[in-house]
Amino acid sequence: xxxxxxxALSPPRSFLSRDAIQLFYRLLAVLLICAVLAILNGSFLSLxxxxxxxxxxxxxxxxxxxxxxxxxxxxxxxxxxxxxxxxACIAGTxxxxxxxxxxxxxxxxxxxxIVGLLNGIMVTALRIPSFIAxxxxxxxxxxxxxxxxxxxxxxxxxxxxxxxxxxxxxGLPIPVYLLLVFLGIGTLFxxxxxWGQEIYAIGANPVAARLSGIPVTRRLLLVYAVSGTxxxxxSIIFLSRLNSAEADIGESLTLPAIAAVLIGGTSLFxxxxxxxxxxxxxxxxTLVLNGMxxxxxxxxxxxxxxxxxxxxxxxxxxxxxxxxx
Amino acid sequence: xxxxxxxxxxxxxxxxxxxxxxxxxxxxxxGAIAPGFLTPANLSNVLVQSTILTMLALPMTLIIMTExxxxxxxxxxxxxxxxxxxxxxxxxxxxxSLGAGVLVGAAFGTVNGWLVAILGIPPFVATLGTxxxxxxxxxxxxxxxxxxxxxxxxxxxxxxxxxxxxxxxVLALVTYAAxxxxxxxxxxxxxxxxxxxxxxxxxYAGLSPDRxxxxxxxxxGIMAGIxxxxxxxxxxxxxxxxxxxxxxxxxxxxxxxxxxxxxGNGWLLxxxxxxxxxxxxxxGLNLISLPSSVQVASVGVLVIxxxxxxxxxxxx
Numbered sequence: 001x002x003x004x005x006x007x008a009l010s011p012p013r014s015f016l017s018r019d020a021i022q023l024f025y026r027l028l029a030v031l032l033i034c035a036v037l038a039i040l041n042g043s044f045l046s047l048x049x050x051x052x053x054x055x056x057x058x059x060x061x062x063x064x065x066x067x068x069x070x071x072x073x074x075x076x077x078x079x080x081x082x083x084x085x086x087x088a089c090i091a092g093t094x095x096x097x098x099x100x101x102x103x104x105x106x107x108x109x110x111x112x113x114i115v116g117l118l119n120g121i122m123v124t125a126l127r128i129p130s131f132i133a134x135x136x137x138x139x140x141x142x143x144x145x146x147x148x149x150x151x152x153x154x155x156x157x158x159x160x161x162x163x164x165x166x167x168x169x170x171g172l173p174i175p176v177y178l179l180l181v182f183l184g185i186g187t188l189f190x191x192x193x194x195w196g197q198e199i200y201a202i203g204a205n206p207v208a209a210r211l212s213g214i215p216v217t218r219r220l221l222l223v224y225a226v227s228g229t230x231x232x233x234x235s236i237i238f239l240s241r242l243n244s245a246e247a248d249i250g251e252s253l254t255l256p257a258i259a260a261v262l263i264g265g266t267s268l269f270x271x272x273x274x275x276x277x278x279x280x281x282x283x284x285x286t287l288v289l290n291g292m293x294x295x296x297x298x299x300x301x302x303x304x305x306x307x308x309x310x311x312x313x314x315x316x317x318x319x320x321x322x323x324x325x
Numbered sequence: 326x327x328x329x330x331x332x333x334x335x336x337x338x339x340x341x342x343x344x345x346x347x348x349x350x351x352x353x354x355x356g357a358i359a360p361g362f363l364t365p366a367n368l369s370n371v372l373v374q375s376t377i378l379t380m381l382a383l384p385m386t387l388i389i390m391t392e393x394x395x396x397x398x399x400x401x402x403x404x405x406x407x408x409x410x411x412x413x414x415x416x417x418x419x420x421x422s423l424g425a426g427v428l429v430g431a432a433f434g435t436v437n438g439w440l441v442a443i444l445g446i447p448p449f450v451a452t453l454g455t456x457x458x459x460x461x462x463x464x465x466x467x468x469x470x471x472x473x474x475x476x477x478x479x480x481x482x483x484x485x486x487x488x489x490x491x492x493x494x495v496l497a498l499v500t501y502a503a504x505x506x507x508x509x510x511x512x513x514x515x516x517x518x519x520x521x522x523x524x525x526x527x528x529y530a531g532l533s534p535d536r537x538x539x540x541x542x543x544x545x546g547i548m549a550g551i552x553x554x555x556x557x558x559x560x561x562x563x564x565x566x567x568x569x570x571x572x573x574x575x576x577x578x579x580x581x582x583x584x585x586x587x588x589g590n591g592w593l594l595x596x597x598x599x600x601x602x603x604x605x606x607x608x609g610l611n612l613i614s615l616p617s618s619v620q621v622a623s624v625g626v627l628v629i630x631x632x633x634x635x636x637x638x639x640x641x
Contacts, residue, residue, distance in 0.1 A: 076449070125632045129586065131449040132576070135396070136628040139573050143622025150616070255457050258450070268447060300469060304461025311454035314446050 001190025010022040019274075022265050022320070026280045033284065037291040041258035044294055047254035051173055057286040058179035059237060063253060063277055065186045066116075066230030068278045069223045071261050072190070072202045072272025077119060077224065080231045082141035085250030087111040087235035089145055092154040108239070110164040113286050115141065115226015120221035124280035138254075147246045154270055155244035165241025175237055179279075181232075186275035199223060259285050262313035267321065285309065343634070344582050346594050349604045355609030362612055369491065375481075375604035376493035377402075377559070380552040381575040382600050383504040384545040386584050390591035391520040391538060393441060393448040395545050398575060400459035401433045402568035404499025405553030407463055408474040419478040419554075427492065427550035433459060434546020438539030456572075463565045472563035483558035493555060500548075505593055517541060521590070549599075570621065576605050577624050580631040587635070590594065603627070 037044040063080050070077045091108030095101055115137065122133035167174045179320070190196040198219050202209045210216050234253075239245055264281025266273025289302055331515045350376040353364040362442050388395050405426035413422035433455060440451035485492040508514035516537050519527050527534045557563050582599030606627065 066640075078453075122633075126629075127636045128629065128632045131587065131630065132394070132632060134448075135573070135576075136625045136632070138625075139570065140622045140629075142570075143618040143620070143625060146618030147616055147622065188487060255453065258453070262450075281615035291639060298465070299635025300464035301461060303457040304465065306453045307459075307461060309458065311440060311446065311451060314450055314454075315444050318445060 004135075023277065023280070026263075026265065026277065026284065027322075029119045029288065030061050030280065031281055032266065032286045036286065037294065040261065040291075041294045044291070049120055049294070051176075051292070051299075052159055053286050053290050054176050054179075055173045055241075056225060056290065057279075058175040059234060059241075060256050060260050060282040060286060061179055061229070062230055062234040063181065063257040064278045064282055065275050066227035068186070068261050068264070068273060068275050070130070070189065070201060070227045071203075071266050071321045072199050072270060072273055073220060073223055074268070075123060075220070075223070076258075076268070077116075077134045077227045078131060078254060079115065079119060079134040079141060080227065081250035081252070082138045082145065083112055083115045083250070083320075084238060084253055085233040085247060086115065086141045086145045086148075087232045088239045088245045088249060089149055089154065089247065091232075091236060092157070093241055094100075095152060095157055095239075096159065099158070100297070101158055104161070104239075105236050106149050106237045109188045109229055112232020112235060112316065113225050115231040116225040117221060119228065120224030123224065124217045124220050138255075142247075143251075147252075149245075149247040151247075153244055153246045157243055158322040162240045163244055165239070166243075169181060175241075178237070182233075183275065190275050194221070200271055203272075205271070249260050253305070255303065255310065258283055259310045259313065260307050262310060262317065265317070267317050268314060269321075272321075273286035281313075342346055343476070344598045344602065348598050348605065351602055351605045355605060355612065355632055359609045359612035362609055364626075367608070367612070371537065371601070371604045371608045373491050373493050374499075374608065376497040377552045378553070378571065378574050378578060378600050378603065379497040379553050379597065380500055380548050381545075381571060382578040382582075383500060383594050384391030384548045385572070385575040385595045386579050386582070386591050386593055387504075387508065387517050387541050388448075388545055388603065388612050389579050389586060390517055390582055390589070393538070393542070394452060394576070395431065395437060395542065396452040396572055397456040397459055398452075398545060398549050399571035399573070400456045401430055401546060401549040402486060402553050402556060402571055403461045403565065404433070404459045405430045405470060405550040406556040406560075406567050407467050407472060407553075407563040407565065409468065409554050409557040410475055411477045413476055414472065415475060417476045417478060419482065422479055422557075423551070423554045426553040427547055430546040430553065431543055431549025432546065434549070436544040439547065440541065442535040442538040442594070444640040467563065467565045469565055471565075473561075475557060475561050475563075479554065479558050480561055481558070481611070483555060491561075496555070500551075501593070501597055508591070508593055513537075513540075518591075573628070574603050574624060577628045577631070580628050580635065583635075585635055586632065621628060 043049055063084065067077055067080055075219060087108045090111050091104045094107045095104035098207060119134050119137055122128045123130045164174055188201065198209070198214045202216055203220055206216060238249060260281040261278050262268065262281065263284050264273065264277035264279070266277060287308070288305065292301060292305065293299070348456045352453065361367055381402065385395060385398065408429045409426040412425040413419070416422065424428040437452050437455055440446045441448045483493055508517060516527060516532065520534060520541070522539055524534045556567055560567060578598050578600070580586070581602050582592060582595030584596060584600035603624060606623060610620045610623065
């Protein structure tokens, strides 16, 4: 391996302290928002509400964690929300017709994964820029889902299956356990495996990555497939939490997922960011939206606020990066 | 710079086949399988229904020529359409409601341009953010409800005729002529080519690329405002999801029309033919009783294929 490879593959130690400071700021923001909400509304600190925030944040996190890997390679996946909708509808149909939740879960994950793989093929083999390829995919999936559902709603799933999204274990919602598991897996994969480090390298400098022998195409396919599979996982959680599936459930999911990734400090330009940061990002976004809800701000305001947050997050990222250089 | 502009104008001529073949094939296909497709009434219908898309796709061409993108156009059109509806209810005046729509559209376009040019945020994510903002504002001003009871002064715009030609078609043709003049026969047009091809040259020539870029995005917002008037007139109401996904049809028309996403090379006539191709595709699928969901999916496939071919061309 050349020196460039080693440099690209080794964790960016010199930036570690800066990253730690960034993370500290974000944790501070979480505490600050919590403090403000606790003062403004007493019911914020109730156990029920805190568990609710954690569950909401975990739903955003599942989609956003896979997306983080895509953004680390300087790509973007705009199709995640539509992917959740299609996967949920197909998984729901399978559970209804076969009566087997296990089969439904597998189908949902497979559907998400296949869509992700198709995204990866468009980006690598067809060399279409990721944001426009996945944007096209968004509308293809939307059309397919609406056509498949034909205005119907699927509802009423087995009680055991519904436990995944709405059940509790030792007083904590089950999605929170799943969140911890996938946070652990995601962090280990990105920080402690060669594949994870190669993903950082591709995002930091795709040409250097290719020249140093990293199988860029295969890693990109992997990254988009993982993003799709995580959307498939989110679809299962949604299905079991809502106990119903409709064609339009994915429409308000993509923007919050992108917001979580960007607030979490992952750079749109690739190579910088962590899965843990995305978790904090999902937490911050959920706290803001939950706070608006507690202060009886109409849900109509949520897209506006999320849009502003996306732009602010990118702008802050660019500002800190420019200062660092 | 003038030379560069001449080159980029002569190049697209080689591409006439691409989009013309797509359009011709779609017309032949639906002429054969869709009953009633080739009747004058239906063809006129296709043209009238393509007018709103024309008004979005033309400025989208300019934006994509600057290696940009505007994902917020559909959401901004929804918002301007609602503004037109609300102001027309209050004032009964077509001009005042058009003014309100254009003002709101221009504001959003300027913000898009400012985010892209001054803050340097990548266009697709900046306009994704403003998409959320426009969508949110639409829900807020309408409270999620339709705005109904549009006065005749606005409604009649869509159904009126001028010398036997439906007024929307006349407006679309005037818009095309204006954009053609602007892009190919003014200095501003030459600068737009340079924004995509050679931004440094503009700077050396003592011009501000940032301000030009803001102007291009603002133009997109203004056109979304004018199209908002047509949308309100067409639907006879303002609706908080009226323009959902229209930006995608516009991007599809531009991509099919042969404007490159990578080389700052645009072709307005191609976009116009691309708009017609999207219109024919949707109309034909509708005639053979396929639901609008299939239309959406097939436009998605059309974009992916067009971009793939664009990528092939730029590599050869």
